[in-house]
Amino acid sequence: MDIPYTVKPRPDTGLYNAKIGMWLFLASEVMLFGGLFSAYIFLRVGAPAGTWPHGWLNVTLGTINTVILALSAITTLLAWVALKLNQFPRYKVFHALTILLALTFLGIKSYEYRDKFLHFEVQLKDGRIADGHMVENKRDADHIVLHGHYVENRAELMDGHTKGKEHTELKIPRADIKRMQNYGPAHNNFLGIYFCLTILHALHILGGVLVIAYIWGPGSKMWFTDPERYTNRVEVSGLFWHFVDLVWIFLFPVLYLT
Amino acid sequence: MHATTQTMPHDPAHSAHHEAPGFWRSYIFSIDHKIIGIQYAITALAFLLFGFSLMAMMRWQIAHPGQSVPVVGPLLATLFGDVAAKGVMSADLYNTFGAMHGTIMVFLAVVPLLTGAFGNYLVPIQVGACDMAFPRLNMLSYQFYFVGGIIMFSSFFIPGGAAQSGWTSYPPLSLIVPTDGQTYWLLGMVFLITSSLLGSANIITTIIQLRAPGMTWLRLPFFTWAQFVASFLLLLAFPPLEAAGVMQLMDKVTGSSLFLPTGLAVGGKVAEVAGGGSPVLWQHLFWFLAHPEVYVLILPALGIVAEVIANNTRKPIWGYKSLVFASLALGFVSFIVWAHHMYLTGMGTTIATFFQTTTMIISIPSVIILTCLLISLWGGSIRFNTPMLFALAFLPMFGIGGLTGLPLGFSASDLHLHDTYYVIGHFHYVVAPGTIFGLFAGIYFWYPKLTGRFMNEFWGRVHFWGSLIFMNVVFMPMFAQGLAGMLRRMSDGGINYSKAQVGLEGALSPTIMELNHVILWGAVGLGLSQIPFILNLFWSIKHGEKIPNDNPWDATTLEWQTETPPYVYNFRREPIVYRGPYEYSVPGCDKDFLPQNQPDQPTSKP
Amino acid sequence: MSDAHSESYKNYTRKCLLIFLAVLCGTGLMVGASFASLASGVRIAMILTIACVNAFLVAGHLMHLISERKMVYIVLVFTVIFFIGLMGLTIWAHADVPHLKGV
Numbered sequence: 001m002d003i004p005y006t007v008k009p010r011p012d013t014g015l016y017n018a019k020i021g022m023w024l025f026l027a028s029e030v031m032l033f034g035g036l037f038s039a040y041i042f043l044r045v046g047a048p049a050g051t052w053p054h055g056w057l058n059v060t061l062g063t064i065n066t067v068i069l070a071l072s073a074i075t076t077l078l079a080w081v082a083l084k085l086n087q088f089p090r091y092k093v094f095h096a097l098t099i100l101l102a103l104t105f106l107g108i109k110s111y112e113y114r115d116k117f118l119h120f121e122v123q124l125k126d127g128r129i130a131d132g133h134m135v136e137n138k139r140d141a142d143h144i145v146l147h148g149h150y151v152e153n154r155a156e157l158m159d160g161h162t163k164g165k166e167h168t169e170l171k172i173p174r175a176d177i178k179r180m181q182n183y184g185p186a187h188n189n190f191l192g193i194y195f196c197l198t199i200l201h202a203l204h205i206l207g208g209v210l211v212i213a214y215i216w217g218p219g220s221k222m223w224f225t226d227p228e229r230y231t232n233r234v235e236v237s238g239l240f241w242h243f244v245d246l247v248w249i250f251l252f253p254v255l256y257l258t
Numbered sequence: 259m260h261a262t263t264q265t266m267p268h269d270p271a272h273s274a275h276h277e278a279p280g281f282w283r284s285y286i287f288s289i290d291h292k293i294i295g296i297q298y299a300i301t302a303l304a305f306l307l308f309g310f311s312l313m314a315m316m317r318w319q320i321a322h323p324g325q326s327v328p329v330v331g332p333l334l335a336t337l338f339g340d341v342a343a344k345g346v347m348s349a350d351l352y353n354t355f356g357a358m359h360g361t362i363m364v365f366l367a368v369v370p371l372l373t374g375a376f377g378n379y380l381v382p383i384q385v386g387a388c389d390m391a392f393p394r395l396n397m398l399s400y401q402f403y404f405v406g407g408i409i410m411f412s413s414f415f416i417p418g419g420a421a422q423s424g425w426t427s428y429p430p431l432s433l434i435v436p437t438d439g440q441t442y443w444l445l446g447m448v449f450l451i452t453s454s455l456l457g458s459a460n461i462i463t464t465i466i467q468l469r470a471p472g473m474t475w476l477r478l479p480f481f482t483w484a485q486f487v488a489s490f491l492l493l494l495a496f497p498p499l500e501a502a503g504v505m506q507l508m509d510k511v512t513g514s515s516l517f518l519p520t521g522l523a524v525g526g527k528v529a530e531v532a533g534g535g536s537p538v539l540w541q542h543l544f545w546f547l548a549h550p551e552v553y554v555l556i557l558p559a560l561g562i563v564a565e566v567i568a569n570n571t572r573k574p575i576w577g578y579k580s581l582v583f584a585s586l587a588l589g590f591v592s593f594i595v596w597a598h599h600m601y602l603t604g605m606g607t608t609i610a611t612f613f614q615t616t617t618m619i620i621s622i623p624s625v626i627i628l629t630c631l632l633i634s635l636w637g638g639s640i641r642f643n644t645p646m647l648f649a650l651a652f653l654p655m656f657g658i659g660g661l662t663g664l665p666l667g668f669s670a671s672d673l674h675l676h677d678t679y680y681v682i683g684h685f686h687y688v689v690a691p692g693t694i695f696g697l698f699a700g701i702y703f704w705y706p707k708l709t710g711r712f713m714n715e716f717w718g719r720v721h722f723w724g725s726l727i728f729m730n731v732v733f734m735p736m737f738a739q740g741l742a743g744m745l746r747r748m749s750d751g752g753i754n755y756s757k758a759q760v761g762l763e764g765a766l767s768p769t770i771m772e773l774n775h776v777i778l779w780g781a782v783g784l785g786l787s788q789i790p791f792i793l794n795l796f797w798s799i800k801h802g803e804k805i806p807n808d809n810p811w812d813a814t815t816l817e818w819q820t821e822t823p824p825y826v827y828n829f830r831r832e833p834i835v836y837r838g839p840y841e842y843s844v845p846g847c848d849k850d851f852l853p854q855n856q857p858d859q860p861t862s863k864p
Numbered sequence: 865m866s867d868a869h870s871e872s873y874k875n876y877t878r879k880c881l882l883i884f885l886a887v888l889c890g891t892g893l894m895v896g897a898s899f900a901s902l903a904s905g906v907r908i909a910m911i912l913t914i915a916c917v918n919a920f921l922v923a924g925h926l927m928h929l930i931s932e933r934k935m936v937y938i939v940l941v942f943t944v945i946f947f948i949g950l951m952g953l954t955i956w957a958h959a960d961v962p963h964l965k966g967v
Contacts, residue, residue, distance in 0.1 A: 003468065017392070043534070046536055048534065185513070186515070186531070
């Protein structure tokens with residue numbers, strides 16, 4: 001079955017099918033993340049005073065991830081340029097770099113998630129709050145061990161920039177604990193929307209990696225039969241990849257920096 | 259193969275290994291848009307019937323609360339156990355059926371029929387293309403739809419049953435119902451939305467890129483225009499609901515509280531949630547889709563009606579350009595009216611005024627479209643066949659639905675009417691005798707193209723008159739009930755409310771309550787009226803009257819200019835389009851219609 | 865493969881690398897601004913402005929939006945309008961709830 005304009009652009013629109021298709025898809029993606037960003041603003045503006053945390057995320061890791069994603073955007077473009085210049089081995093290198101960088105991004109992201117899941121806020125029966133990373137949480141033990149510090153008031157935890165007291169090993173008897181909760185999505189709305197946004201973004205990265213890996217690996221046979229169409233595929237997957245980068249360009253400042 | 263060449267790709271060597279695929283490749287995993295369209299049609303029609311039967315059982319419960327449902331009562335008791343003990347529908351089961359009736363009708367039946375079935379089958383042929391732009395993606399979108407449907411359907415049989423919180427799934431209610439039905443609902447929706455997004459991007463690309471030579475924008479049949487606008491609505495309005503669905507899934511699965519407010523009490527106790535979320539946020543994101551969705555429901559139906567009316571009045575559609583630009587305007591404005599569903603959320607007067615204004619503005623293009631179709635009848639020599647009867651009935655029924663919407667668009671009157679049966683009556687007039695009549699018209703009209711046979715005309719008329727009468731018997735009394743103050747979603751039909759209020763202002767009079775019986779019998783009659791249709795649909799495949807030629811209705815658009823059923827790549831030769839879509843009764847021609855691909859007479863050639 | 869052809873792609877590669885550096889600088893500026901002792905509204909506005917510049921560089925040059933076809937522009941213009949509508953009207957509705965006034 002030969003559908004027209006899969007390779008050559010249609011004269012009156014100047015586009016080949018996959019390109020307009022990808023732009024339409026990206027338009028819907030704009031609305032998807034638009035809905036989520038609107039939700040973010042809505043929740044943040046509507047949060048009662050003093051309940052929206054600041055500086056809870058690791059800016060260093062966020063910055064590194066921003067650089068990684070920006071770099072992968074460049075490598076995917078260089079891969080496309082290599083195909084345009086008929087340099088297939090060079091293309092292979094650059095696209096492989098894209099995949100590796102994307103996987104690194106996901107690795108760092110999962111490390112950040114793990115850090116949040118190990119981070120606990122423990123409300124004690126005497127009103128104090130122990131806050132820190134779980135060191136020991138054995139089911140049969142009568143105590144837990146936390147690497148952190150005590151605060152009197154939850155409000156003290158809301159600004160991550162102001163470091164409280166030195167962190168030490170805290171041994172807390174289970175009998176003293178009123179409520180214990182990690183910094184997962186259920187902790188508060190900032191973390192809820194943070195996980196929601198970044199999980200969805202990470203799923204897009206994962207989807208992008210799978211597609212790029214297919215094009216790079218088994219799909220690359222097409223280069224020898226239909227190079228022009230193959231180049232188009234790389235270009236269109238690049239469009240998606242840049243969009244994912246674009247979303248992160250906003251996610252990073254919105255979640256990590258403001 | 260480049261499109262500048264005239265022949266479609268069908269060299270024998272090429273098609274040899276294409277035309278002999280096995281059963282699975284030809285019918286189940288087909289990438290032919292026509293087969294996919296038929297797959298959509300069969301699945302969606304099955305869901306339409308299923309959604310209707312849910313409603314029929316609910317109407318029994320409303321009219322006779324606490325009495326065992328006749329005929330299917332024992333089946334209900336077997337399938338659902340305690341919630342349908344002795345065949346009596348409990349409030350929980352009623353809520354489940356209500357939520358799923360709406361969900362199934364909108365997301366699994368009517369929209370897939372309009373865009374999935376009709377859009378898939380007709381749009382590529384009407385623009386003169388050999389298939390959709392992305393055939394594999396097309397197959398994938400059907401499969402997503404199918405999986406979404408399976409998830410929704412199977413949720414009936416999990417412990418606790420399907421979702422219970424209305425098709426709108428407003429939190430916090432949807433989140434605090436302690437069963438898993440809502441999780442299934444959300445998962446199902448994510449699949450259905452993904453399917454819609456892929457499908458609509460495909461239809462738009464097809465219309466932009468694959469128009470045959472000479473098929474300029476203003477030569478597109480109105481049906482294709484309607485599909486184009488509806489696809490844009492799906493493409494851009496659905497993602498915010500997908501975002502909201504993911505957020506609600508987070509709330510449901512991970513225990514976050516994006517939609518749960520601070521201080522939420524459940525069963526008299528403060529809920530163990532972080533709080534700080536906003537239920538109103540869900541309503542914004544939901545209605546951002548669900549209002550444009552109304553136009554997704556109505557535009558393709560208007561497209562079908564336009565085709566049928568032009569064909570059966572034997573004259574051009576009056577104001578083709580007005581129709582096109584009105585539907586573009588309709589699509590645009592439909593994105594900024596959504597909060598008229600939310601006047602009761604404590605919205606301020608400024609923003610309410612904004613949304614009232616846009617709501618009134620959107621009635622202008624709607625009236626333009628309806629008026630164009632109405633004036634198109636003027637002076638035509640109308641052929642009254644079954645598709646035309648449905649198309650003609652569509653006009654006043656949709657008119658009633660549209661006009662009764664105006665009081666809902668004003669916040670002052672909406673405060674009284676909100677969540678009453680008036681609303682139910684209003685949107686059902688738009689969708690049931692409106693859109694579904696359009697769908698019936700389309701099915702009777704294009705059936706010969708798919709099968710080579712007409713559907714039986716006599717039983718078609720029986721179907722039509724039964725449906726028309728009983729639709730009105732069902733939905734007209736709802737306006738009276740709603741104005742009297744009967745609320746929707748009450749599993750006993752308002753009997754307890756009415757008893758509690760005897761002699762007081764706001765009590766429902768016996769007359770109003772009695773209408774529940776009228777509606778029940780109307781619903782039964784409506785169900786019986788569909789039997790001739792179902793039998794006709796299957797019987798006519800083999801036994802219907804054969805069509806005399808490939809263009810039995812003497813139509814002008816491209817789908818009638820190819821063989822029946824269309825060749826696998828639709829056209830043996832790529833069609834070239836010379837004229838607009840509705841050149842009927844052109845003076846000085848020997849026939850009363852000029853197909854779009856018919857060249858000008860040699861004498862008139864420059 | 866003509867020399868002019870490969871020359872134009874070499875220039876393009878150079879442009880991409882410049883954009884990468886610009887995005888890096890932007891990111892650095894954002895992080896720096898987040899630690900600046902400014903009123904929070906000013907700080908957020910600064911950071912988001914830099915983010916928009918970065919986004920423009922990526923969308924405009926890496927995605928070739930500054931020299932794209934009319935059809936793509938039409939699609940995106942409508943998308944942006946509806947996006948602004950979604951975000952703007954939702955926030956406006958939130959701000960206009962009567963009992964929240966003056967809080």
